[in-house]
Amino acid sequence: MTTEKPISRYPVPQLADLPQDIRERILAVQEKSGFIPNVFLVLAHRPDEFRAFFAYYDAIMLKDSGLSKAEREMIVVATSAANDCHYCVVAHGAILRIYAKDALIADQIAVNYRQADITPRQRVMLDFAVKMAQRPQEIDEEDFVRLQAQGFSDEDIWDIGSIAAFFALSNRMAHLTAMRPNAAFYAMGRGA
Amino acid sequence: MTTEKPISRYPVPQLADLPQDIRERILAVQEKSGFIPNVFLVLAHRPDEFRAFFAYYDAIMLKDSGLSKAEREMIVVATSAANDCHYCVVAHGAILRIYAKDALIADQIAVNYRQADITPRQRVMLDFAVKMAQRPQEIDEEDFVRLQAQGFSDEDIWDIGSIAAFFALSNRMAHLTAMRPNAAFYAMGRGA
Amino acid sequence: MTTEKPISRYPVPQLADLPQDIRERILAVQEKSGFIPNVFLVLAHRPDEFRAFFAYYDAIMLKDSGLSKAEREMIVVATSAANDCHYCVVAHGAILRIYAKDALIADQIAVNYRQADITPRQRVMLDFAVKMAQRPQEIDEEDFVRLQAQGFSDEDIWDIGSIAAFFALSNRMAHLTAMRPNAAFYAMGRGA
Amino acid sequence: MTTEKPISRYPVPQLADLPQDIRERILAVQEKSGFIPNVFLVLAHRPDEFRAFFAYYDAIMLKDSGLSKAEREMIVVATSAANDCHYCVVAHGAILRIYAKDALIADQIAVNYRQADITPRQRVMLDFAVKMAQRPQEIDEEDFVRLQAQGFSDEDIWDIGSIAAFFALSNRMAHLTAMRPNAAFYAMGRGA
Amino acid sequence: MTTEKPISRYPVPQLADLPQDIRERILAVQEKSGFIPNVFLVLAHRPDEFRAFFAYYDAIMLKDSGLSKAEREMIVVATSAANDCHYCVVAHGAILRIYAKDALIADQIAVNYRQADITPRQRVMLDFAVKMAQRPQEIDEEDFVRLQAQGFSDEDIWDIGSIAAFFALSNRMAHLTAMRPNAAFYAMGRGA
């Protein structure tokens, strides 16, 4: 009995049927990564939402920031784990391993970031990110003070908060569509 | 002692200092509404995120849908209330009163949508939206069956889920910035 | 399709059928307010409970206190919101707007008292009241110390606690009976 | 080192200093029970609240009802245990043992009513009472249907709900005052 | 109608059918206590698990420790109450009363250890034990600092943690089997 699930609860468009800008973005990713991450195909079911989603992603994940690229992926993995998001933990766990050049860090953060091999500054960053994910209504000045004491500027704090907020959306779209990560992600960045 | 809080924890840009496309969007809103809702000024602190945010908003809130405009605002109010989001409950409560031509519905849904004057179909819609807000990891086929039994198509369900997901982001940005609603929203649509 | 719900799950007595003391109390309220708040009619289904309920209410809400009348209503609104109580948030929200002469304060407290335009002293008062509503078993000396540091006497603290305790009862009776607020409350005190 | 705590965080009045009606009520209880349950002394600190409290108690606990006296005490013990209320579990546990003529039932219900030696009808009654204590905002028609299927009338359901609501108040006053049960209650009704 | 439940959901072996080492252990307990606590009969359904279970129990409950025997039973009662475990609260409540020579302490800890007549040191011990029971993933160095400040050595902390961990298992086996305590436990140690 096979139990492998499809990559989406919704119809998945063919590349050929997509608007040109979306097809081009997807082909560019494929060329760079060697495969098409399923999130592109699943969300392409709604072209306008696709465009806004990836514009948002670019705006927070590609910008200059006081956070390193690895730190931004730590936020994605920690908050996606808090939301039990299969796609995001697996896909961004792979990216985190690569950016951090560390084969262990993604699983550590996904299971329990409090026990991961991170700096005290990163611990405070993830405490805030997970609070943004789970109890955002309790954010107050004390959180800002705690982050500032670790050297984060107010713009850095916006970056942390904005990534956590965007993946609150992203995790929910993954749950809505039962989005399935590509098998390729599981093993990336684990090795020699 | 005055205790009135500012509209954002972050610097709020002057209209004159904003990129032209953003300034024009804001002026168009002002012309239509008679005032500038604070969310536009608060998020303009980050122009790229501003553009993606409102592109996403337009993609889900302005599109043709099996959901009426009032129903979409019900989803916003119910999920924003689940997240205790001051800005979104007050601002979208006002919009809901206007779309629904009902002075009571927004407060009813904000306090406890289970006791609001809504149809059984709308009750199932809001049960799903609030689950998307609070326990998205438990979404499964039974939720789809329950919605389909009320006549919602799979595309309608995407709409419900997508609005709930977007406001998961939006509520968190409001909490991050301590975004304050304009006083004008409180009284809109309440009266004679 | 009308979806407006009745004011109670239980039979609602006619004024003429009520014991004289209860009828007189209700008529006095009607004369003062211009209408009969539904809580009087709904609870009159059980005269003995009605008498005890309003005797308790008078004992804590009308007494001299270190808390202003507006502050007492803040406690009612904050704890009733914590319990998602449709009747109490709407009815006491109206009373709070009137006592505080503030059109915005009730909605602010109902959605998220942490973001409301209140003083630091009122913030500590509401933190305690909401703890009484949600986690009373964790009340300890530190809570008293925190309140005393804001100038609250032990008798003031009893007042806060007693109001929160009484509305724990009141909210539950409203949920039991599916008590519906009068439409008149929604717009009261919202301004010119 | 003695660690025994006082019976209240607040001053406890002398009998001689109390208003006559309150003193008489307390003396009557003492004559009947052989001792004065601490709740009378602790709440007598506020005479008006005392009168309303016991008037409410009498109205729901002494009335004719489709619930037996033992069943009413089961509701008190189960909901007070859900609220971790030291005074109410110990004092009403004693009363339950006596009414039920069962030395074991109170501890069973206090620890986990789902495993207690009760009838299926009593199980449904306690499920509802504990829901009233913990999640009253989710009470809906299905709860009524479930109770009616066990033979409870709507008036019986009011009784269950009203007892649970009153002890929501009572438990909170006990937590506010750190009310301590008389040592006599622990052993009552346990024996040969 | 009798509603008394059996001592286990599973078959309960006859003493004569048990392996000799298990039978001898049980007979030794019976000789010492005057009756066979049901946990021995219920778990004997699986001899290998029985042997490991009681070897573990002996290793943590009979060893020399910086914790008194009464303190160890306090941990058992507090964590078992947190898990609503009928068998363990009743049986170990009895043992605690006997070790502590205190008729009231077990019920106090079972209902709300925060209000029990215990020392500040014991309060910190139980705070940690209950955290081990409910939120062990949040254990961190601050917990160790708090315990050390009360004079607990690191080995004492292992003892507290290990007892809480073992009863996390034990409570769950009791829930799995619907294990029923012997009637004899309820009255033991309650005084003259």
Next chain:
Amino acid sequence: MTTEKPISRYPVPQLADLPQDIRERILAVQEKSGFIPNVFLVLAHRPDEFRAFFAYYDAIMLKDSGLSKAEREMIVVATSAANDCHYCVVAHGAILRIYAKDALIADQIAVNYRQADITPRQRVMLDFAVKMAQRPQEIDEEDFVRLQAQGFSDEDIWDIGSIAAFFALSNRMAHLTAMRPNAAFYAMGRGA
């Protein structure tokens, strides 16, 4: 700055200093696995507890069962993930990949077993195991009926429950000691 944490908060014994039976067990594991899993070294700090722990482990994990070895490891991974247990998720995730000959299954179950590639029967098994981990006090006959409907015998259900109960203990010992998994586990069984 190195941030790698030690394998235990407690002293880790040298093999040479351990009692002979424990040293031999550890050497046997080392010979079979090629390395010593840290749990053996960390728990050897307490030889009597070590012996009982592994006797229990053997009694439930090595016995004949209606559950396959892979299914038993699924239970370990799902419940350890529910407890955010770094050691157990990583170490038993590795074992699960090997037993199941599936490089993806462990991460799927660790993040969200509801979305994993498992059979409906395994889904019901894990629902029960996670309930044992998180809400064991709510286990009732309906859970047994649901499991029996999938073909599980009562002895199989004991096996599921007993594994979940043992890892409730094991996860807590890992949290108490801040137990760190060997780096070797992360990559095991991930494929060619």
